[in-house]
Amino acid sequence: MTRYAELAGELATLIEKGVLRAGERMPSTRKLSGNRKLSVATVMQAYYLLEDSGLIAARPRSGYYVNANWKDARAQPQLSKPPQRAAAMDVSELVFEVLGEIRKRNALPLGSAFPSPLLFPLPKLAQLLGQSARRLDPWKTVEDMSPGNPELRRQIAKRYSVHGVRMLPDDIVITSGALEALNLCLQAVTRAGDVVAIESPAFYGALQAIERLGLKAVAVATHPREGVDLGSLDKAIRKHGVKACWLMPTFQNPLGALMPDGKKKELVELLATHRVPLIEDDVYAELYFGAVRPLPAKAYDRAGLVMHCSSFSKSVAPGYRVGWCAPGIFAQKIERLKLSTSIATSIPVQGGLAEYLKHGGYDHHLRGLRRAFQAQQADMLRAIQKYFPLATRATRPAGGYFLWVELPPTVDALALHRRALKKGISITPGPLFAPGKQFANCVRLNYGHPWSEQLEAALLTLGRMATAMA
């Protein structure tokens, strides 16, 4: 480690331990350089690093002070700055390669896309699945094909209504998980060569779909707390003739950003003005830590242009592969696409999920799951603060089970991924979330697994590796 980084680390510890308190003046650079026998330049570099990581701030003609809100400020990455062009995708191969490596068993699953299956009511689901399959009217195997089991669609619509989202069973098409829904939506509203607006960073599944369908993507500046920047989106639409937006306004993957309600409304209105459909990936919405479920963008959809997609995979039934789509004016198109690409979602599984929603105790389960994820997030953020290099920034999502970590610029996340994997630790490197190997120093971490000594040790190992690369 360089001298300035060492000094910065030392001072950061003093701030974190409360020796240097919020609002207090930092020692002057001259004094510190004299006491420590370091050049003024070295001390200045250390102060820049602390400033950059949000711990201290300069006041004009007065020197450096400990930031009043350093605990919050420190963590937060800033608005992303993607290149302003529409480009064909080229990440799919990398994504497959890295995901293949990550999936190997026994690696500590910080890089996994899935939370621990042990947090889900699989025995209860299995019981209701068996029951409902045994009672299945054989003719339902034909009738419950696309758009899907009427009772399941009724239950889903009911949940939305409770949260104030107007939705009828007939608005819903059941799919094999949200990913199928999202892919069908994208197919329904684009043709090869079209431009799709995405977040920056974006869910790699969106990048892969765009690449597979021969589309182009324009990445839009995205704020790690509030989601995609609407001004930038407006510009991108005007400049590139965007044909669809694929966004995740609630607990965005990988950032965890939650777009505020008012901004969601603005987003939907903006897109309606341009007549651009919004493919809304809402799979994490039930995993909120606050008092109420964040509304989906769909709640503000008057033009029928929001193609809302979600699933039970992240909230209750991992591996069951049941999701849905509320595609507004594109409902018939989606129903037909589903019919002609995979006919139906497994009929007995649809019935089992409908039973679970009726009397499986979904809300009770969800409360426990949210508490678990929230506690695990706190553990992970604590460990990141403790073990990771000082200039590290991490998001603190208000829900979901991913957070986004920006490491010092010199850390190569792909190299870190490979080294970590050798120690039995998986992470998801940033370059998977954007074309052109952007976010080279970022990683997505999964806190969807119960905290443990192994996870604590893994964070320590990762922190040391990153520090050595910083």
Place this chain on the structure above:
Amino acid sequence: MTRYAELAGELATLIEKGVLRAGERMPSTRKLSGNRKLSVATVMQAYYLLEDSGLIAARPRSGYYVNANWKDARAQPQLSKPPQRAAAMDVSELVFEVLGEIRKRNALPLGSAFPSPLLFPLPKLAQLLGQSARRLDPWKTVEDMSPGNPELRRQIAKRYSVHGVRMLPDDIVITSGALEALNLCLQAVTRAGDVVAIESPAFYGALQAIERLGLKAVAVATHPREGVDLGSLDKAIRKHGVKACWLMPTFQNPLGALMPDGKKKELVELLATHRVPLIEDDVYAELYFGAVRPLPAKAYDRAGLVMHCSSFSKSVAPGYRVGWCAPGIFAQKIERLKLSTSIATSIPVQGGLAEYLKHGGYDHHLRGLRRAFQAQQADMLRAIQKYFPLATRATRPAGGYFLWVELPPTVDALALHRRALKKGISITPGPLFAPGKQFANCVRLNYGHPWSEQLEAALLTLGRMATAMA
């Protein structure tokens, strides 16, 4: 009805009742015209009709004789003659429209794509599904994603081995039914604008996939008993630079054609010479009426170019949506496509099917199912012969549950479909199986439902309608 058609019908009845026996000379046209007070031309027209329908044949300088094998010959449509060009598809809208009408409940399901669900061991499946779901190791919800549950893949591979097809579990990717497998295969080996060779008539799902992916199709002459004509296929490949073939060599939908083993081998070798992948739709193979399971084309695949697709939907588990693909050298590509379009096939359902294959009594069930379909086919052919216009030709497939009926040229199958639907009878009109409204006088009938008075009455109604239109 015209006079000549009336006379032909009368004579056909005499042949069918054995009054005029196989091999016997028919009354001379002169004599008949004298006795019946009809013009010689009218009698000749009646004889032409009988000849065309395979009941009688002319011998040079000797007159007409009752065909020795009229029972077989009568039924059989001839080799199809599709236009020899590669064309973009335009049938999807029609297919969706007609299928939507057909799906309406309570219509007698002669037009359905599915056999009666009552013929399947749904209670046994439900029991094993419940059992296996309750015992599911939660981590399997992550591990059994693409390429799928290892035990299920082992069971599938084992079944192939028993029938002499070399296949290992690792060759297999589990999919959400065969239709997903077929669609993934087509995506894997083509790009928009490519030409795909198909049968004539072809399964409408293939036509829809080709249309959706912006491909072109060249339909190849297809024999109703022996499948696609290899000479024509060879020519089409040379002429159009075909990038893939999507064929159904065993119990082709809609014809029911079964390509003989030797011809399958030739087909695979021909395609290997051209390095053209064969997408083999083999979903009906278990439904054979003969003594042994027909081998798939995959059995002759040395180059790894056969992408073999099948499922349990038609043989044991309707609506469960479990299929598979053995895509040869394209295995990784398919596995990745599956992962990035729908992640996985429902994990508990995969486990349930694996259990069923192990000790659910699959072969016992299949024997019963085959017997049922065979008996139902005989009932339907008898009814067609009894009620349909004389010049009707129908295939007699050696398996599956569809047959193909060629009505007199003046019968408009789409009009017949609409009229029949008003009487509560569904049929699948021929134009769904080819671009450009070919097969306008053909229909596909489903004999996958237990024979009943209602079905007998439906065939009578259809026959009358067709006769009125003839």
